[in-house]
Amino acid sequence: MTDRPPPPQTATPATARPWLARLHPSLFGMALGLLGLSGAWHRLQPAGVDAAGPLAEGLLAAALALLSGLLLLWLAKALRHGAVLRQELRHPVQGALLALMPVALLMAVALVAGRWPQTRDTLLPLALVVLAGQGWMAWRVVADLSTGKTPPELVTPALYLPTVPGGFVGAMALQALGFHGWATLLMGMGLGAWALLEMRILNRLFAGPLPLALRPTLGIEMAPASVGALAACVLWPDLPADAVMVALGVASGPVLAVLTRWRYWSEVPFNVGFWSFSFPLAAFAATTVEAVRRGGWPLSVAVTAVVLASAVQLFLLARTLVLVARGRLLPPV
Template sequence: MRLFPWLDRFPVGLFAIPVGLLALAGAWRRAQGFGWAMALPVASSLAWSAVALLTVFLLLYAAKCLRHRRTFAADFSHPLISSLMALIPLSLLLCTVYFGEAGHPGWLLFLLVALTLQGVVAIRIVATLTATSLPVAAVTPALYVPPVGGGLVGGMALSTLGYPGWAALLFGMGLVSWALLEVRILNRLFDGSMPEGLRPTIGLELAPASVATLAAGAIWPLLPGDILIVGLGISAGPIVAVMARYKWWGRVPFAIGFWSFSFPLAALAGAVIEVVRRGGWPPFVGGAALGLASAAIAFLGLKTMMLIGRNPLIPAPPPA
C-alpha cells in the first residue's frame, strides 16, 4: 500500500493558505505603528505558521512532481491549474517581503529562484492567452496570479532587498498585466456562467487593486497618502463587483478555493494602515480594516477545519 495514495491529487490551490497568512502577518506588522503591543507577536505567529504549512505543502508537492510526472505535466498544461501553480513562487516572494534583509546574498538568491519560477508560469499563461483559443471556462480571476501577482509582489520583494529601480520595473509589468486581463475577466464574472467549482476563485478579483496600492506604498515610502487613497478608491470597484454577485458565489459549498479572498483582504488591510500612517486618517480605521481581514481569514480557517472534519481535504478520485 502506498504511503500517500492521494498524492497525485494534491491540489496546488492549498498554497493559497500560506499566501493569505503571510499577507495578514505583514498587515499586523504594519500595525505596530499604532502602538499595539500585540501586533508583532501576532504577526510573528501568523508568519511562522504560514512557513510551517508552506514547508509541508512544498515537500508534498515536490513528491507529487517526482512520483506523478504525467499528472504534473497535465496540470501545467491546464490553464486554470497552471495559473494556481503561481501561488508557490508567490508564497516564496511573500516570505522574502516578510523575512528578507537588504543586501543579504542568500535572500537575493532565494528571490531570484522565486521570480524565475513565477516567470515560467507567467510566460506559460501569456502564451496560452495570446497563441491559442482559451476555453471560456478557464477565464477566471486565477489568471491574475502569475503575471499580476508576480509583478506586484515581486516588486515589493525587490524593494525589501534594496533594489528600488528593479522593483519599479516589475511593478509596472504587473500593472500592464492587470490592465490587459481586467476587462476580459470582469466580462466573464458578470456573464455568470462560471461552473460552481470555479466560483470560489472570484476572491482573486479583489487582489490586483489592493495589492497594487500596498506595493506602491512599499516601493515608494515617501509616496503621499492621497495617492494611496486613490488606490483604495480603485479597490472599491472590484469589491462592489464581487459583492454584487454574492448570491452567485455565496451559495456554493465551502471549498479551499475560498482562500482566494484571504490575500486580497489582507493586502487591503495593509494598504488602509499605510493610508492611516500617511494620510492622516484616524487609527481606528486601520484597526477596523485589520480586524475585518483577520476575522475573515479566521473564518476561512474555521471552515477549513470543519471541512477536514467532514470530508478528506484531498479530493476523491473520479469514479472508474
Template structure:
C-alpha cells in the same frame, strides 16, 4: 485520511499566500499601532511552516503523481495557480529578511527568476488562443499580475527599487489588459459554474496588492494614484459582498482561499497609507478592515481544518483521464468534496 486521496492540488498555494499575507499585515500593524510583537512572530512562524509544508507536498506530487501534476499544468485554469508558488516564496523572503538576510535574498532571487519564467510560459499560452469562455476567470491574473506586484514589493524591501519599478509596470499594464477580458466574459457569457465562483475572490487583489507595491516604491504623503488604487479596491470589496450569496452556492472548498490575498492586502494598504502620513477617515476605517481581515481568514482556517479532520481536504485520486468539463468541477482546489463526500 482516506487511502484513495490524491496529491495536493496546485491551488493549495493560495493557502500559503493567504497565511503569509496575513503575517505581513500584522507586521505593518505592529509598526503602526505598536501591537504585541509576539503575535506577529507567531503568525509569521505559522505562515512559514504552512508554506514549507505545501512546497514539500507539491514537490512530492511531481515525484509520485507526475501525471496529475502535468494535467494541472495543461489545464487553462488550474495552471494559473502554479504562479502562486513563486508568489508565496517572494512573500516568505520578505518575512524572513529580518531573521536571515542571506536566506531571504536567495529565496528572492530564485522566486524572481521562477516567476518570470513561469509567467511568460503561462501567459504565452493565453496568446495562443483556444481558451473556452467558461474557463476565463480572475485566475488569469495570477501568472503576471500577482507575481509582478509582489516582486515589486519584495524588490523594494531588498533595496532594488529600479527593479521593483520594472515589475510594477509589467504587473500594472497586464492587469489593465486582462480586466476587460474578465468583465466581458462575465457579462456576455453564461454564469460561472458554481465550482469556479470562488476564484472571483481574486478580483479584489490587483488594486490593493498593487497599492501595497506602489507605496513600497514611493515616499512621502500618498498621492492621487495611491488613493485611486485604494478606491478601486474598496469598490471591488463592495462588489464581492454583493456577489457573496451567489458565490457561496458552491459549498466550502479550499478554493475560497482565493479571497485571502486581497482580504489581507486591503487593510495592509490602508495601514501603509497611514504610515506614509495620511490622516482622516482612513484612520477610523483601518481597525475595522484589520479586524474583518483577521476574522475572514480565521474562518477560512477553521473550515479548512474541518475538511482536514474529516479527511476531505485532499481530492480523491483520479482513476480515469479527466475531461475539460470534469476539470471545471475540480478546479476550485479539489472538487466539491465538501458536498459529495
C-alpha cells in the same frame, strides 16, 4: 432464454487516486493569506498597538511552517506523480493557480528580508529562481490567452495570478532585497499585464455565471488593485496619503463587485479554493493602515480593517478544519 446485456462497468472512483496526487494548488492560498495578514499586523506595531508585534510574528512563523510543509509535499508529488503535475501545469486554470506557489514564496521573501535585512544575501538566489519560474508560468498564461488556446468557459480571475499579483509581489520582494530599480520595472510589468488581461477576464465575468467549480476563484478578482496599492506603498514610502486613498478607492471597486455576487459564489460548497479571498483582503487592510499612518487619521480605522481581514481568515480556517475532520480537504478530482 434471452441474452442479458452485460453489467455496466463501474468506473474507478476519482477518490481512488492517492491523496498525494490530489494535492490542490489552492492550498498555497492558505500560506499566502497568512503571510499577507502578518504584514498587515506588522504595520500596526509602530502605531502603538501592543498586540500587533507578537501576532505578526506568530502569523509569519505559522505561514512559513505551512509553506515549507506544502513545498515538501509538492516535491514528493513531483517525484511520485510527475504525470499528474504536468497535466495540471497544462490546464488553463490549475496551471495558473500553481502560481500561488511562487507568489507565496516571494511574499515570504518580502516579509523576511524586510524585517531582517541581514538575510538578503541568502534570500536573493531563491528570489531569482522563483521569479524565473513565475515568469515561465506568466508566459504560458499569456501565450494561451493570446492564441485562443484557453476555452472561454475557463477564463477566470485565476489567470491574473502569474502576471499581476505575481508582478506586484515580486516587486515587493525585490524592494525588500534592495533592488528598487528592478522592483519598479516589475511593478510596471504587473500593471501592463493587468491592463492586458482585465478586458478579457471582465468580459467573461459579465457574460454569464462561471462554472460552479471555478466560482471560488472570484476572490482573486480583488487581488490586482489591492495588491497593487500595497506594492506602491512599499516601493514609495513617501507616497502621500491622498495617493494611497485613490489607490484604495480603485481597489474598493473589485471588492464591492465580488461582495455583490455573494449569492453567486456562496452556492458552492466550501473548499480550499475560497482562500483566494484571504490575501486580497489582507492587502487591502495593510494598505488601509498605510493610508491612516500617512494621513494622520484615527488609528481605529486601521485596526478595524485588520481585524475584519483577520475575522475572514479565522472563518476560512474554521471551515478548513471542518473539511480536515471530515476527510474532505482534498478535492476528489
